Amino acid sequence: MKAEIISTGTEILLGNIVDTNTAYLAEQLAALGIDLYYTCTVGDNYERLLGALKAAAGRSDLILMTGGLGPTQGDITRDVIAGLFEEKMEVDLALKTTLEQFFSSRSIAMSSNNLKQAMLIPSAQAIPNARGTAPGWWAEKNNKIVIAMPGPPGEMQMMWQNHVLPALKGRTDGSVILSRTLKTYGMPEGSVDEQLSPLLKSTNPTIAMYAKADGIHLRITAKADTKEEAEKLIAPQEQAIRDAINKYIWGVDDDDLAVMVGKMLTDRGMTLAVVETFSNGTLIQVLARTPNSGNFFKGGYYAASEEVKTSLGLEWGSGDMAKTAGAVASLVREKVHATIGIDVEGYLEKSGEAPMAKIIIAIAGAKSKITLTRSFPGRLTFLEQRIAYQVLFELKNFLAES
Amino acid sequence: MKAEIISTGTEILLGNIVDTNTAYLAEQLAALGIDLYYTCTVGDNYERLLGALKAAAGRSDLILMTGGLGPTQGDITRDVIAGLFEEKMEVDLALKTTLEQFFSSRSIAMSSNNLKQAMLIPSAQAIPNARGTAPGWWAEKNNKIVIAMPGPPGEMQMMWQNHVLPALKGRTDGSVILSRTLKTYGMPEGSVDEQLSPLLKSTNPTIAMYAKADGIHLRITAKADTKEEAEKLIAPQEQAIRDAINKYIWGVDDDDLAVMVGKMLTDRGMTLAVVETFSNGTLIQVLARTPNSGNFFKGGYYAASEEVKTSLGLEWGSGDMAKTAGAVASLVREKVHATIGIDVEGYLEKSGEAPMAKIIIAIAGAKSKITLTRSFPGRLTFLEQRIAYQVLFELKNFLAES
Numbered sequence: 001m002k003a004e005i006i007s008t009g010t011e012i013l014l015g016n017i018v019d020t021n022t023a024y025l026a027e028q029l030a031a032l033g034i035d036l037y038y039t040c041t042v043g044d045n046y047e048r049l050l051g052a053l054k055a056a057a058g059r060s061d062l063i064l065m066t067g068g069l070g071p072t073q074g075d076i077t078r079d080v081i082a083g084l085f086e087e088k089m090e091v092d093l094a095l096k097t098t099l100e101q102f103f104s105s106r107s108i109a110m111s112s113n114n115l116k117q118a119m120l121i122p123s124a125q126a127i128p129n130a131r132g133t134a135p136g137w138w139a140e141k142n143n144k145i146v147i148a149m150p151g152p153p154g155e156m157q158m159m160w161q162n163h164v165l166p167a168l169k170g171r172t173d174g175s176v177i178l179s180r181t182l183k184t185y186g187m188p189e190g191s192v193d194e195q196l197s198p199l200l201k202s203t204n205p206t207i208a209m210y211a212k213a214d215g216i217h218l219r220i221t222a223k224a225d226t227k228e229e230a231e232k233l234i235a236p237q238e239q240a241i242r243d244a245i246n247k248y249i250w251g252v253d254d255d256d257l258a259v260m261v262g263k264m265l266t267d268r269g270m271t272l273a274v275v276e277t278f279s280n281g282t283l284i285q286v287l288a289r290t291p292n293s294g295n296f297f298k299g300g301y302y303a304a305s306e307e308v309k310t311s312l313g314l315e316w317g318s319g320d321m322a323k324t325a326g327a328v329a330s331l332v333r334e335k336v337h338a339t340i341g342i343d344v345e346g347y348l349e350k351s352g353e354a355p356m357a358k359i360i361i362a363i364a365g366a367k368s369k370i371t372l373t374r375s376f377p378g379r380l381t382f383l384e385q386r387i388a389y390q391v392l393f394e395l396k397n398f399l400a401e402s
Numbered sequence: 403m404k405a406e407i408i409s410t411g412t413e414i415l416l417g418n419i420v421d422t423n424t425a426y427l428a429e430q431l432a433a434l435g436i437d438l439y440y441t442c443t444v445g446d447n448y449e450r451l452l453g454a455l456k457a458a459a460g461r462s463d464l465i466l467m468t469g470g471l472g473p474t475q476g477d478i479t480r481d482v483i484a485g486l487f488e489e490k491m492e493v494d495l496a497l498k499t500t501l502e503q504f505f506s507s508r509s510i511a512m513s514s515n516n517l518k519q520a521m522l523i524p525s526a527q528a529i530p531n532a533r534g535t536a537p538g539w540w541a542e543k544n545n546k547i548v549i550a551m552p553g554p555p556g557e558m559q560m561m562w563q564n565h566v567l568p569a570l571k572g573r574t575d576g577s578v579i580l581s582r583t584l585k586t587y588g589m590p591e592g593s594v595d596e597q598l599s600p601l602l603k604s605t606n607p608t609i610a611m612y613a614k615a616d617g618i619h620l621r622i623t624a625k626a627d628t629k630e631e632a633e634k635l636i637a638p639q640e641q642a643i644r645d646a647i648n649k650y651i652w653g654v655d656d657d658d659l660a661v662m663v664g665k666m667l668t669d670r671g672m673t674l675a676v677v678e679t680f681s682n683g684t685l686i687q688v689l690a691r692t693p694n695s696g697n698f699f700k701g702g703y704y705a706a707s708e709e710v711k712t713s714l715g716l717e718w719g720s721g722d723m724a725k726t727a728g729a730v731a732s733l734v735r736e737k738v739h740a741t742i743g744i745d746v747e748g749y750l751e752k753s754g755e756a757p758m759a760k761i762i763i764a765i766a767g768a769k770s771k772i773t774l775t776r777s778f779p780g781r782l783t784f785l786e787q788r789i790a791y792q793v794l795f796e797l798k799n800f801l802a803e804s
Binding site: 011012013014015017018019020022023024025026027028029030036037038039040041042043045048052055208210221280281282284285287288289293294297298299300301302303304305307308310311312335336337 | 413414415416417419420421422424425426427428429430431432438439440441442443444445447450454457610612623682683684686687689690691695696699700701702703704705706707709710712713714737738739
C-alpha cells in the first residue's frame, strides 16, 4: 500500500506554525509497513487543494489529510474530498445530534457554521473526535482511501490511535517495518564513519545515523512479511555493529539516559544534588523532568553568581577551577544530605576560528571524588543538552565503577 | 512571484526528524512578499524527486530545495536539477580547489565521493557554504529559478541570510507582506473571540490568533505595493484591537517578556534570585537564557526536596503553603543579596474530570511582598513555560507598581 500525507493550512505556509502532524503520521505509517513517498502542504484554497488531492489519488492508495475540518469558511477539506469523489455533501442527522449535545452540555449556543461539521458524502463515514467538535472523515471509493483528521495534534493523535490505526491494521498487505535503535555516546564521528561505512551500505535492513543530544543513534530498519523475519534481518547487523563499537553503546530503542541513571541511584538507595553554571539550568531541568525523579533528585542550584556557591559554604580563593568544582560538589552533597553531589562549570575558550566550550565536571560520593574536563565545539547545536547528557554519562560510569 | 519549497530526505518521510527548514523558509518568503502555495517532501529517489520538481516548475517561478547535497549516493538534488534543465554535470575546478583546501586544512583525506560536491551544470552557480562542505546551487533557466540549499538547519540558514536572501530581494515584484504582532497575557480566550471576532474576518490585513507559552499573539498581516501602504493598512486594525483589549497587551513583534523584565531590573540597578518547585527548573532556564542575564539574575534554586529550602534557612511548620512561599522568597533574597526574591510553588488538584495546576507565586522586595495564586488546566501544553511566563508577568506588574 502506498500512502501520501497532505497537511492543509495557510498558517503553515506563512511559517507561523511548524507542522508536526506529518512527522507523527510518517513514523506511524513506517511502523505499519505502509510506504510513504510524498508529503505536501497546501493552503486553504479550494482549487489548489483539490489539485494536490487529485495528484495524490493518481499515484497513491491511501491519502491522510490533516487540518481544515473546523467550522469556518476557510475549512475546505470536506469540500475538496467531495470534489475528488464528485459527490454532494449533506447534513447527517446523527452527527448533527451529537454536535448539538456537545454544545448544549457546555451551555454554549451552537452557531449555524458548525453545521458544516455534521456533513458527509455517501462514500464517507464519520470518525469520532473525543477532544473536539470536528469529526474526521474516512472516505473510500474506487480503491482509494482518503482519511481526514483535525489539525490540532492532540485531537489528531487520539483519533489516529483510537480509530484510524486499528482500522488500517486490517487493511495493510501484511508486511512489517521494524526498527532497532542503538544509542551511543562519546564516539568520535570520524570513527563511526570509518568502522561502520561498509554496514551503512546495506539496503534491507538499512542503517542510518542520527546525531542527537544524548549521542549518535544508529537505527537499523528492516522490512519483511512478518515481525519474526524482520527480527532475523536485524539481528546479524546489530551484532556486527556491536562487534565494532560495543563499548560506546549505552542503550537501545526507548532507553533514556536520565531514567537509567535515576534507576541505578534508586536501586542503591542513593540520592543526588547538583550545582550548575554555564549550561543554563538544563541539567537541573533534565533531572527534574525524569519520571519518578522525586525518588533520587534532592535539588539543583543554578549558580548565576558567586553568592550561590557562598551560600553553600564555599570559601573562595582556595584553588583553581577544577579544585573549586570538587569543593562545590562536596558542599552541595553535604548541604542537602545527598549521597552524591555534582558541580558542572564551563567557559568558552577562543581557539583559532571557532570557540570551544571547556566543561569541568566534579562528582563527589561518600568514598570517592572525580573531576573531569571535557571540550565541545562552542557553536554546537543543543550545547546545553549535550553538556547535561555528558554529566549523566560520567555519572553512569562513576556509579558503575563504585 | 510564486514560490514552492521541496524538502528531500527519506528520514523525514520515516518520521525520524521533523522538517523545520520549511517553516523557516515559509516565514522568510512571507516577509519578502513572495507567495507560497505549496510545500512538499519527497524521499531520496530520483524519479519521484524529478517528478515533484517538474510539477513545481510547471506552476511556480521559484523553487527552494533543501537537503540532498551531501557526498553520498543518496544525495541526488544536483542530479535532479540537472535532469529538469536537461544539462550535464561537470566538475568545477574552482569548487574542487575550495573543497580540497577545506579537507587539507583539517588534515583529513578527501574521499572521491566528495567530488560530487564540486559539480555544476552550465545554468547553475555555486552558493558558498560557510559551515560545511556542500555548496548550494542557484540554477536559472527559462524564467525558472531553482535554489538548492543543504539540509542541516544551521548551514541552510546561514546560506539563506548571507547569499540567497540578498539576491532574491532584487528579484521580487516589489510587493511587500508586512506583519505586526501584538502580544497579550492573561486574557480569557472566550473574551478574545467575543471582542475581536468582527476584526478576525478582515482579509487585507488578515488577523490571526496564536496561543503561545507567553500568551495569545494577534498577528496583523498586510500585503501592499510598498512598506508604507502596508503600514497604512495595519495601523487602523492595530488601533481597533488596542481599543478593545489594550490592558492585556504587553509587547509587540520581537518583544520578549524575560528581556523586558531584565531591562526593568537592570535600569533600576536591581537583581533577582528565585526558588522554583513544580515547574521543573523552567523559570530558572528562561532567566538564565535571557541575553545579559548576568546583569540581574543572581541564581536559582530548584527545590526538589525540603532540604533545599532548609539550606536557605527556612523553619518548617510555620504556616500554610502561601505563608511558606512568602518566607522562602524573603530568604532567597537575603541569602544571595538580591533586590528581589521569588518563590514559585505548585500542585495538581483533581477537580471533576481534569486536574488543575494550582500555582503560588511569592515576590519579595525591600519594602513590599506579594503572594498570588493562579490556576492552569493541568494538561495544558507548555504548562512549565506558561508558569514561568506567569511569574515574569507578575514580576513585571510588581516592578511597575513599586
